[in-house]
Amino acid sequence: MNITKELAALQHMTVGQLQQRYVEVFGEPVRSRHKQYLIRRIAWRLQANAEGGLSERALRRAEELANVADVRVTPPRVANGTATSVAAPPAPATDRRLPPAGTALTRPYKGRTISVIVLPDGFEYDGERYKSLSAVAKAITGSHMNGFRFFQIEGQP
16 A cells, blocks of 8 residues: 555545545544545554554553543533533622612712612612613713712722
């Protein structure tokens, strides 16, 4: 078998032909339809078969380095096919500058008194909920503004 001719022939094969050749070379089917991937994998196997693969020592070392537990990126599945329970992410820390939930922030603005209630998950102004003080300040003034600066609580601990 001439490896150079075999490798050149791979370039002219269709994806279906490459998949069939993969089965012949590896002894198992492949799901990939990526032509370059198939060519590279088949070429590697043909060359390894013709010239010899890795030494036993190299294979053992590769197995040591490729510990599956170290490269796992998803939690392992349990017997019934559902993922194991994962702890919920920690709740976002509230800003230290904010007063406790239930506190009313008041400020005079253009001849009227503005009152905003601090909620555990946002703010309430004029019967509507907002996620940030800056959103409240924008609703009041009509322009983007730092909410802590607008309510004059930016320097408080």
